[in-house]
Amino acid sequence: METTLYGKIANQIIGQIRAGIFKPGEKLPSVRSLSRKRSVSISTILTAYGILEDQGLVEVRPKSGYYVRRVPVHEHRPPAISQRTSVPRKVATPQRVMEVMRDSSSPQFISFAAALPGTDFPVIHQLKRIFARVIRSAPFLGIGYDSPKGSEPLRRQVARRALDAGILCSPEEIITTAGCQSAIGLCLRALTSAGDIIAVETPCYYGLLQQIEAYGLKAIEIPSDAERGMSIDALRLAFEQWPIKVVLSIPSYSNPLGALMPSQHKQQLVSLIEQYDVPMIEDDIYGELGYQDRRPPAVKSFDRHGRVLLCSSTSKTLEPQLGVGWVIPGRYQEQIEYQKFINSVSISRLPQLAVAEMLDHGGYDRHLRLARESYRQRRDRLIDLVGQYFPGETRISRPQGGFVAWIQLPRGASALQLYLDAREEGILISPGELFSANSGKYQSSIRLTYSDAWTASRIEAVKTLGELVARQL
Amino acid sequence: METTLYGKIANQIIGQIRAGIFKPGEKLPSVRSLSRKRSVSISTILTAYGILEDQGLVEVRPKSGYYVRRVPVHEHRPPAISQRTSVPRKVATPQRVMEVMRDSSSPQFISFAAALPGTDFPVIHQLKRIFARVIRSAPFLGIGYDSPKGSEPLRRQVARRALDAGILCSPEEIITTAGCQSAIGLCLRALTSAGDIIAVETPCYYGLLQQIEAYGLKAIEIPSDAERGMSIDALRLAFEQWPIKVVLSIPSYSNPLGALMPSQHKQQLVSLIEQYDVPMIEDDIYGELGYQDRRPPAVKSFDRHGRVLLCSSTSKTLEPQLGVGWVIPGRYQEQIEYQKFINSVSISRLPQLAVAEMLDHGGYDRHLRLARESYRQRRDRLIDLVGQYFPGETRISRPQGGFVAWIQLPRGASALQLYLDAREEGILISPGELFSANSGKYQSSIRLTYSDAWTASRIEAVKTLGELVARQL
Numbered sequence: 001m002e003t004t005l006y007g008k009i010a011n012q013i014i015g016q017i018r019a020g021i022f023k024p025g026e027k028l029p030s031v032r033s034l035s036r037k038r039s040v041s042i043s044t045i046l047t048a049y050g051i052l053e054d055q056g057l058v059e060v061r062p063k064s065g066y067y068v069r070r071v072p073v074h075e076h077r078p079p080a081i082s083q084r085t086s087v088p089r090k091v092a093t094p095q096r097v098m099e100v101m102r103d104s105s106s107p108q109f110i111s112f113a114a115a116l117p118g119t120d121f122p123v124i125h126q127l128k129r130i131f132a133r134v135i136r137s138a139p140f141l142g143i144g145y146d147s148p149k150g151s152e153p154l155r156r157q158v159a160r161r162a163l164d165a166g167i168l169c170s171p172e173e174i175i176t177t178a179g180c181q182s183a184i185g186l187c188l189r190a191l192t193s194a195g196d197i198i199a200v201e202t203p204c205y206y207g208l209l210q211q212i213e214a215y216g217l218k219a220i221e222i223p224s225d226a227e228r229g230m231s232i233d234a235l236r237l238a239f240e241q242w243p244i245k246v247v248l249s250i251p252s253y254s255n256p257l258g259a260l261m262p263s264q265h266k267q268q269l270v271s272l273i274e275q276y277d278v279p280m281i282e283d284d285i286y287g288e289l290g291y292q293d294r295r296p297p298a299v300k301s302f303d304r305h306g307r308v309l310l311c312s313s314t315s316k317t318l319e320p321q322l323g324v325g326w327v328i329p330g331r332y333q334e335q336i337e338y339q340k341f342i343n344s345v346s347i348s349r350l351p352q353l354a355v356a357e358m359l360d361h362g363g364y365d366r367h368l369r370l371a372r373e374s375y376r377q378r379r380d381r382l383i384d385l386v387g388q389y390f391p392g393e394t395r396i397s398r399p400q401g402g403f404v405a406w407i408q409l410p411r412g413a414s415a416l417q418l419y420l421d422a423r424e425e426g427i428l429i430s431p432g433e434l435f436s437a438n439s440g441k442y443q444s445s446i447r448l449t450y451s452d453a454w455t456a457s458r459i460e461a462v463k464t465l466g467e468l469v470a471r472q473l
Numbered sequence: 474m475e476t477t478l479y480g481k482i483a484n485q486i487i488g489q490i491r492a493g494i495f496k497p498g499e500k501l502p503s504v505r506s507l508s509r510k511r512s513v514s515i516s517t518i519l520t521a522y523g524i525l526e527d528q529g530l531v532e533v534r535p536k537s538g539y540y541v542r543r544v545p546v547h548e549h550r551p552p553a554i555s556q557r558t559s560v561p562r563k564v565a566t567p568q569r570v571m572e573v574m575r576d577s578s579s580p581q582f583i584s585f586a587a588a589l590p591g592t593d594f595p596v597i598h599q600l601k602r603i604f605a606r607v608i609r610s611a612p613f614l615g616i617g618y619d620s621p622k623g624s625e626p627l628r629r630q631v632a633r634r635a636l637d638a639g640i641l642c643s644p645e646e647i648i649t650t651a652g653c654q655s656a657i658g659l660c661l662r663a664l665t666s667a668g669d670i671i672a673v674e675t676p677c678y679y680g681l682l683q684q685i686e687a688y689g690l691k692a693i694e695i696p697s698d699a700e701r702g703m704s705i706d707a708l709r710l711a712f713e714q715w716p717i718k719v720v721l722s723i724p725s726y727s728n729p730l731g732a733l734m735p736s737q738h739k740q741q742l743v744s745l746i747e748q749y750d751v752p753m754i755e756d757d758i759y760g761e762l763g764y765q766d767r768r769p770p771a772v773k774s775f776d777r778h779g780r781v782l783l784c785s786s787t788s789k790t791l792e793p794q795l796g797v798g799w800v801i802p803g804r805y806q807e808q809i810e811y812q813k814f815i816n817s818v819s820i821s822r823l824p825q826l827a828v829a830e831m832l833d834h835g836g837y838d839r840h841l842r843l844a845r846e847s848y849r850q851r852r853d854r855l856i857d858l859v860g861q862y863f864p865g866e867t868r869i870s871r872p873q874g875g876f877v878a879w880i881q882l883p884r885g886a887s888a889l890q891l892y893l894d895a896r897e898e899g900i901l902i903s904p905g906e907l908f909s910a911n912s913g914k915y916q917s918s919i920r921l922t923y924s925d926a927w928t929a930s931r932i933e934a935v936k937t938l939g940e941l942v943a944r945q946l
Contacts, residue, residue, distance in 0.1 A: 098621065098811060105620045119615040127614055131823075135604050141792050142592040147578045148571065178651055182817045189687065194667050210815045214662065319614050323821035338571060342683045343816075344655045348796035350604075351821060 005040060006047040013052060017068055025380070028058060028066040056227070061376070062293045062369060069398075070380050088197045088218040088242055089437050096419075096434060097206050103428055110461045111449070113428035115255060115404050117316055118374060118451040123358075123367040127319060130357045131350070140350040148341050150176025150326070151352035157359035158326050164294075165287060166301025167310065169328055175336055178347050179325040180285045180313035181207050186343060187281045187309045187327060188215055188246070190335035196245035199238055201230040203406065203435035203442055205255040208248055208283070212437070219437040220244065226397040226406060229254050229261035232268045239276050246279055251299050253286035256406045256435055256447040258399020260290065263297055270302040277307075279332065284312040288368055290401035291376040306330030314355055316402070317368065323348075324355045375403045375451060382450040385459060389466030391473060403451035409444045413472045418446060421468045427461045478513060479520040486525060490541055498853070501531060501539040529700075534849065535766045535842065542871075543853050561670045561691040561715055562910050569892075569907060570679050576901055583934045584922070586901035588728060588877050590789055591847060591924040596831075596840040600792060603830045604823075613823040621814050623649025623799070624825035630832035631799050637767075638760060639774025640783065642801055648809055651820050652798040653758045653786035654680050659816060660754045660782045660800060661688055661719070663808035669718035672711055674703040676879065676908035676915055678728040681721055681756070685910070692910040693717065699870040699879065702727050702734035705741045712749050719752055724772050726759035729879045729908055729920040731872020733763065736770055743775040750780075752805065757785040761841055763874035764849040779803030787828055789875070790841065796821075797828045848876045848924060855923040858932060862939030864946060876924035882917045886945045891919060894941045900934045 016022055029037070031045045038045075049066050052058040058066045104114040134140065149155065155171035162169055177183040192198070194216030200208060202221035212219045220238055224230045230249050238244060247269070251261040261269070273280045282299045290296060300308040309332055313325030329336040340347075358364055379398070382405055386396050393410035409415060419431040430449075432442025452458060489495055502510070504518045511518075522539050525531040531539045577587040607613065622628065628644035635642055650656040665671070667689030673681060675694035685692045693711055697703045703722050711717060720742070724734040734742070746753045755772045763769060773781040782805055786798030802809040813820075831837055852872055859869050859880060866883030882888060892904040903922075905915025925931060 098814065101618070101621055101814060105618055114617060116617045119617075124615040128608055131608050132605060135601055135608065141600055141794050142597040143794065144587060144589045144592075145574070145578055145793055148574055178817050178820070181815075185816055193689065207815075207818065214812065214815045216666065320618055320819070321614050321616065321821050321823070323817075339687065341571065341574060342654075342680070342687045343658055344651050344796075345680065346793070347651070348794050348821075348824060350794070351823075 006044045006051065009034075009038065009040070009045065009048040010051040013048065014057065017057060022068045024068050024070045026068050027064070028068065030065050060292055062291075062373065070383065088220040096431065097210065100428065100430060100434070103423070109423075109426055109428045110457060111428040112461070113430050113449065115316070115449050116320060116451060117318070117403070118371065118378075118453065120453050121367060121371060121374075123318060123363075123371075126362055126367075127322075127354065127358060130354050130362055134350060134353045134357060138353050140348075140353060143349065145346035146349050146352075148337050148346065149174070150347065151349050151356065153356035153360075154324070154352040155326070157356045158328075161288075161359065162298075162310075162328065165284070166297035167328065173328060173330075173333065175327050175329060175333070175340060176347065176352055177311075177313075177325045177327060177340060178323050178344065179315055179320075180283060180311050181211070181325075182343075183311035183313070183325045183327040184208065184248070184281055184283060185211055186336050186339040187279075187311065187329070187332070188212070188217070188248075190332055190339045191246050191279055191281075192217055197242050199235060199244045199247045199249075201249050201254060201257075203256050203432065203445070204437075205250065205283075206434040209435075209437055212248075217245075221437060224254065224257060224259060226257045226259055227400075228265065229257070229259035230265075230269075232265050232272065235269070236272060239272065239278075244276070244278060246281060247273060248281045248283070249299075250283040250286065252284060252296050253289060253399060253401030255286065255402065256404050256430070257397050258402050258405055259397070260296060260400045261299075266297065266299045267302045269299055270308070273307050274305060279330075280308045282308050282310045284310050285316050286402040287312065288317050289372055289375065289403070291372055291379075292400065300328065300330075303330065306332075309336070314358075317371070318355070318358065318364075322351050322355055324351050372401075374453075375401075378403070378450045378452075378454060379405065381454050382448065382462070385454075385462040386466070389463045391466070391470050394469070404447055404449050407446050407448060409446065409469055410473060411444070413444050413469050415442065415444055415446045417472060418465065418468055421471075422465055425461075425464055425468070427464060429465065479517045479524065482507075482511065482513070482518065482521040483524045486521065487530065490530060495541045497541050497543045499541050500537070501541065503538050533765060535764075535846065543856060561693040569904065570683065573901065573903060573907070576896070582896075582899055582901045583930060584901040585934070586903050586922065588789070588922050589793060589924060590791070590876070591844065591851075591926065593926050594840060594844060594847075596791060596836075596844075599835055599840075600795075600827065600831060603827050603835055607823060607826045607830060611826050613821075613826060616822065618819040619822050619825075621810050621819065622647070623820065624822050624829065626829035626833075627797070627825040628799070630829045631801075634761075634832065635771075635783075635801065638757070639770035640801065646801060646803075646806065648800050648802060648806070648813060649820065649825055650784075650786075650798045650800060650813060651796050651817065652788055652793075653756060653784050654684070654798075655816075656784035656786070656798045656800040657681065657721070657754055657756060658684055659809050659812040660752075660784065660802070660805070661685070661690070661721075663805055663812045664719050664752055664754075665690055670715050672708060672717045672720045672722075674722050674727060674730075676729050676905065676918070677910075678723065678756075679903075679907040682908075682910055685721075690718075694910060697727065697730060697732060699730045699732055700873075701738065702730070702732035703738075703742075705738050705745065708742070709745060712745065712751075717749070717751060719754060720746060721754045721756070722772075723756040723759065725757060725769050726762060726872060726874030728759065728875065729877050729903070730870050731875050731878055732870070733769060733873045734772075739770065739772045740775045742772055743781070746780050747778060752803075753781045755781050755783045757783050758789050759875035760785065761790050762845055762848065762876070764845055764852075765873065773801065773803075776803065779805075782809070787831075790844070791828070791831065791837075795824050795828055797824050845874075847926075848874075851876070851923045851925075851927060852878065854927050855921065855935070858927075858935040859939070862936045864939070864943050867942070877920055877922050880919050880921060882919065882942055883946060884917070886917050886942050888915070888917055888919045890945060891938065891941055894944075895938055898934075898937055898941070900937060902938065
């Protein structure tokens with residue numbers, strides 16, 4: 001690196017950061033000013049900053065510039081994730097999930113549990129106005145069932161936005177659903193039979209594990225890194241050992257880690273499923289919630305043969321109550337359409353038209369910019385607060401998008417005990433055991449959702465959580 | 474019968490009808506006037522009319538009185554239904570269903586295919602106003618997920634109305650869903666595993682057969698009568714022969730026959746499932762659309778041990794686009810709640826609140842009265858038109874509720890050919906083969922939906938259908 005011009009510049013900036021000239025959270029010189037100062041091209045500076053970004057030393061903030069990455073008070077360390085691929089196993093879904101969900105819908109708790117978007121954005125009011133407008137102007141009742149594919153205006157908008165993720169498809173190649181979870185269910189039912197093995201990342205969002213269990217499938221948990229997501233090497237090994245039927249993953253800002261699979265890995269993943277002729281269900285629900293300027297390409301953007309089924313919804317970007325999602329099912333179009341029909345005959349037109357309107361000219365991009373910037377700041381605050389109030393050995397993931405973080409408590413602390421103690425204090429968290437088919441796993445990890453604004457009582461709640469952990473040690 | 478007073482009166486009226494004194498469709502003397510004229514008690518007259526009703530000679534019209542039943546030009550005969558119980562078999566779902574559904578959503582066809590409610594009722598405008606009001610006044614966005622059971626105001630209304638069907642349950646014992654089809658899917662997934670045998674009536678609504686197929690289950694088809702629905706004797710025999718896991722039926726105004734299972738049979742059905750300790754899924758979607766004054770009791774009203782799971786929705790009574798249904802799952806509450814959570818996390822609050830409002834004080838009962846009376850008249854018109862335009866050997870069911878009728882074409886006519894020929898003429902019907910797991914069955918039967926007003930072009934379309942059948946003979 002030292003021999004190239006951009007390598008030299010990158011090294012100089014590293015030196016400046018180490019020397020404390022630029023402190024964590026501080027803005028670095030703009031690309032333009034640095035280019036002028038050093039008399040080198042803009043692209044040389046961009047390459048240098050790109051290297052620093054890859055090394056996790058700096059980060060880009062949309063419409064602002066490059067910043068030194070923040071590190072919590074004790075040095076930030078990502079959680080250590082098990083590197084062992086488990087054997088395929090039936091999922092024993094903890095009743096705990098239902099308990100947490102029931103509590104979540106009660107306003108008496110301060111909740112860090114359910115992965116819901118923040119509720120303080122003006123988009124809520126915009127959506128209400130759009131609903132009122134659609135009800136006045138568009139026929140949504142007395143029109144019989146919609147086409148089995150779903151409402152055309154929504155499919156058109158989804159096709160348009162899919163381009164940002166590198167996917168070229170027509171509205172006819174999209175099927176709308178009652179949400180992302182529902183879309184994934186249709187895919188699993190179309191692609192698998194009882195006893196089949198599904199490869200998932202670990203830790204894995206419990207909603208996916210529950211579906212796997214409900215359909216009588218087995219999960220094989222592929223080790224995942226808090227920064228780069230599912231390990232492609234481990235997945236390759238698993239393919240060699242087991243007759244994997246489907247790969248199911250959240251490659252862009254995974255839940256619960258917040259990991260972003262690098263584009264190169266996404267490409268390798270596609271090669272792998274092509275080699276083994278296996279479909280992949282890509283849960284892209286957080287794909288538009290990255291903290292970078294451009295959204296990352298979807299795995300599906302590398303898919304030339306229609307083996308990737310991309311599922312998403314507006315539950316994380318806008319509002320879960322919309323109940324609107326979709327799937328871009330590639331070569332499995334007909335099977336998915338049929339499964340949708342069986343499951344629900346058809347889904348309602350009203351929310352589909354409202355979402356289409358929102359995506360078309362409802363200021364969706366403006367909302368996304370605001371949400372992404374807010375979530376980035378709220379993540380930083382969470383990392384600071386955990387650093388401040390949790391025992392020193394605590395580790396926390398540093399999501400590059402979405403709004404959930406994974407926290408590994410110090411050795412000896414029990415996440416389940418923390419969950420129970422916190423609930424007594426009126427605070428909800430998700431204990432780590434929910435995120436694995438193997439109930440012995442993640443007994444000292446928790447997931448915290450940081451989408452909501454940091455009010456005094458939420459800050460106080462993090463302090464309480466930290467104290468409850470400390471009390472265990 | 475002749476020796477009793479009411480038997481004598483009944484016989485006299487039969488004589489008057491035979492003599493043409495009261496013609497088909499004509500109103501008979503009111504109970505009160507006849508009681509005065511004959512100097513007998515009201516209850517004697519009611520019993521006499523009851524006997525005539527049982528014999529299918531007269532019918533009651535709500536708020537009006539007793540009428541001589543209409544008979545088509547050639548004497549009305551209900552379709553002959555196979556009396557043989559088939560062996561359990563895997564369902565081979567015809568692609569035809571998807572074809573019919575795709576066509577149905579296109580306005581270029583005159584459709585008698587999809588079982589959609591009429592669209593000429595003022596309730597559509599009422600619902601729009603209610604939606605607008607709910608959007609203005611009730612929080613439906615930014616509230617996270619609803620409770621896993623669904624919105625409380627809707628559950629309260631459903632519990633209130635369940636009383637009319639003889640069911641006493643609390644709102645806590647109800648789970649809302651995205652529709653009736655969706656509710657039945659949750660029940661099947663909770664109660665069965667691949668390979669299990671499900672008892673259904675035959676002919677059977679194809680949506681149920683498709684779900685059975687999709688979950689890898691087997692259907693055993695129990696002979697059903699066009700007037701009284703599933704044969705309890707045949708079901709008992711099937712129980713003796715096969716390890717039936719679930720009974721799935723539409724006991725009140727079945728689809729496609731329009732049959733109403735007598736209350737006594739409903740009671741026997743409950744005894745049978747208790748004896749064999751098997752759950753029953755009761756599809757009650759047409760239960761409130763009877764042409765009698767009072768809605769019939771649900772099978773669930775006889776269920777003392779929670780084995781009946783009643784599923785319904787507002788798709789037939791109000792509007793399929795509402796996407797709102799529910800299940801009263803009895804002892805299976807926890808499993809169904811869990812299945813709902815897995816399937817969709819939660820369903821949208823907006824349509825649930827709108828439907829709750831409609832049921833509470835939106836004039837739902839007024840709408841039901843209008844719809845039931847309209848459907849009764851439209852059924853009479855269909856029977857007349859089929860009598861007028863179809864070949865003389867044609868038989869048609871005489872539904873006592875709902876809005877679909879089953880037609881048996883003359884020997885030698887092919888329903889599939891009729892479907893194809895009609896489609897060429899821009900007319901959609903449902904061919905009989907869709908209504909059995911055994912594709913050889915019902916090859917000369919069709920289902921016609923009669924919910925829409927009889928416009929000149931719809932009348933013309935029935936004439937065309939009749940001509941197409943005649944051309945085949």
